[in-house]
């Protein structure tokens with residue numbers, strides 16, 4: 001039985017805890033949160049041991065795998081402690097906030113024999129996986145251009161309103177666009193050059209929109225768009241990849257998972273609705289199941305620390321470009 005501790009009982013921490021609670025071969029052993037009320041609510045809902053500081057949970061010798069789901073600026077310190085305490089770690093994206101923290105993590109990673117995975121969940125979204133499979137199979141010929149969009153919903157409000165604090169979150173580029181940057185890196189490899197524009201600091205509070213242009217080393221160019229608006233709206237994502245022999249498109253607004261209600265052969269009564277579409281398997285569940293399997297099978301998780309750091313460096317280059325108005329070469 002793998003014993004897991006989740007640090008942070010906010011949006012992602014609650015989701016991760018609920019998933020670990022039902023994953024086979026896993027015991028959710030403890031959660032930690034600085035906030036007294038959240039800690040109490042988590043204890044009531046989950047019936048597990050609680051700690052206040054993430055550091056206390058890491059010090060618990062019974063915990064095998066530490067899940068870090070605190071605001072982005074808190075990741076590096078907890079990763080440092082968890083790696084030094086010889087724990088397996090799963091950390092939400094972006095894995096760290098700054099290039100200096102990327103350097104630190106690269107050094108720490110060499111010292112651990114444990115597994116470290118990062119929550120770049122788009123690599124587990126069935127439609128995105130299927131699109132990549134088609135690209136790699138050569139179905140659209142030589143890939144040339146890609147466009148992605150992610151956003152449409154309101155500016156997020158986290159604990160202490162940390163998303164609105166650029167120094168803590170890195171804004172919409174580091175928090176949201178990073179998902180597509182990671183996906184495109186997974187499809188096309190290393191990025192050579194980045195240019196970005198963002199409304200951050202230029203428009204009214206609680207609205208941010210960013211446009212990023214990536215040139216990959218293999219010649220592909222991509223346009224990544226992400227936005228948090230200041231009006232209520234529905235979150236959606238789009239993907240377009242064009243090549244020498246075809247094009248792939250996907251838009252979450254025009255697709256819905258298929259539900260299949262099976263009728264009993266004799267009674268002609270509907271028994272139970274069965275999910276027939278892979279879209280009904282939560283990518284969040286799939287990424288945590290992969291992390292647990294990686295520990296058990298003594299293999300790398302699907303999204304390694306090295307991959308997450310490479311993606312984060314591209315997103316940080318986009319931030320630099322948006323700040324300086326210049327193209328950043330990687």
Ligand SMILES: NC(=O)c1ccc[n+]([C@@H]2O[C@H](COP(=O)([O-])OP(=O)(O)OC[C@H]3O[C@@H](n4cnc5c(N)ncnc54)[C@H](O)[C@@H]3O)[C@@H](O)[C@H]2O)c1
Pocket residue numbers: 007008009010011012013032033034035038052053054055069070071072074092093094119121157158159160162175
């Ligand atoms: N993969 C995704 O789709 C996705 C979606 C949303 C957020 N995220 C990422 O997940 C992370 C968490 O975001 P969120 O929206 O869940 O945050 P949140 O604001 O909802 O919750 C954060 C919680 O962490 C707790 N916390 C902070 N520091 C702590 C510490 N040292 N010890 C114990 N508890 C501590 C706070 O009390 C708070 O309850 C961020 O890095 C964010 O970028 C990922």
